[in-house]
Amino acid sequence: MxxxxxxxxxxxxxxxxxxxxxxxxxxxxxxxYPYAHCELDFENPLQLLVATVLSAQTTDVMVNKVTPQLFARYPDAAALAGADRDEMETLLKPTGFFRAKTNSVMKLGAELVERFDGEVPPRMKDLVTLPGVGRKTANVALGNAFGIPGIxxxxxxxxxxxxxxxxxxxxxxxxxxxxxxxxxxxxxxxxxxxxxxxxxxxxxxxxxxxxxxxxxxxxxxxxxxxxxxxxxxxxxxxxxxxxxxNPYAASTPVLPGSPTAGASAPAGQGAVPPATAGAPSQPRGIPTSTGATAS
Structure with a gap:
């Protein structure tokens, strides 16, 4: 009350x-919300960066339905850059604005290959120069794929x-x-x-x-x-x-009075839905440590 x-x-x-x-x-x-985490599924920085680009004007749930097939077909930056445009448009169609998103993802892959050896750079100043990537997308990647704080x-x-x-x-x-x-x-x-x-x-x-x-x-x-x-x-x-x-994030900051890792939220107050019982403590794609720095 x-x-x-x-x-x-x-x-x-x-x-x-x-x-x-x-x-x-x-x-x-x-x-x-002790279990709050990035709701986009990913296994590496490239997947998170692409998923975040795709999340514009759609839901994370929809993106998570599309990306498994996308990354199975195009697993790295070079594959994304050389993708069959019609095939990628078909894969991305459920996310909306699929032609523009296909263009952004293919250009993103090409830029990563040409300028960063196919790897996602862990620096804000580099990320925001990539196609389809602004500060919001860059902060998602930095915070969740590299462990570098971002808003x-x-x-x-x-x-x-x-x-x-x-x-x-x-x-x-x-x-x-x-x-x-x-x-x-x-x-x-x-x-x-x-x-x-x-x-x-x-x-x-x-x-x-x-x-x-x-x-x-x-x-x-x-x-x-x-x-x-x-x-x-x-x-x-x-x-x-x-x-x-909704797995608990093992890397969440420890706050005074916060529940410890693995603890349940109070009933009726953001409690983890029943489907989360037994979920792993470490969300997919979030490293346990990193030496990367942002600038």
């Missing part, structure tokens, strides 16, 4: 108070941080920098995961489930959605493919 008055908005609280509130909200959301400003993330009163910016780059100033750098990747999870499941664009929100008492936007707990609970969504699992 939601209790307590909402916090002040960013417009009338000090920068110190805003930082403290933002970090507290993040800690609470991380406790609520992924997608539509969910941008909507939530504005509702939270963390920033009033609309430009994704300005949002990234504004939020990055509030949350420690080492937490940026997990911050992105938990906010995206919360946006997909609870804080929806049109009908946010305010009455089922774990941070309602700290949110200045509380009340824009359904506040009745029973009705709000019915608005919760899980964008999961049938039989999909």
């Amino acid at each position: 939601v209790s307590g008055a909402p916090a002040r908005t960013a417009g009338d609280e000090s920068s110190v108070a805003l930082t403290r509130r933002a970090r507290r909200m993040y800690r609470m959301l991380h406790e609520h 992924t400003v997608d539509t969910h993330f941008g909507r939530l941080v504005r509702r939270f009163g963390w920033t009033t910016e609309d430009d994704p780059v300005k949002v990234e920098h504004a939020v990055g100033a509030l949350i420690p750098r080492k937490e940026w990747t997990m911050l992105s995961h938990v906010l995206i999870f919360h946006g997909r499941r609870t804080c929806h664009a049109k009908k946010p489930a305010c009455g089922a929100c774990p941070i309602a008492r700290l949110c200045p936007s509380y009340g824009i959605g359904e506040t009745d707990p029973v009705k709000a609970d019915k608005l919760l969504k899980f964008e999961l493919a049938p039989g999909a699992t």
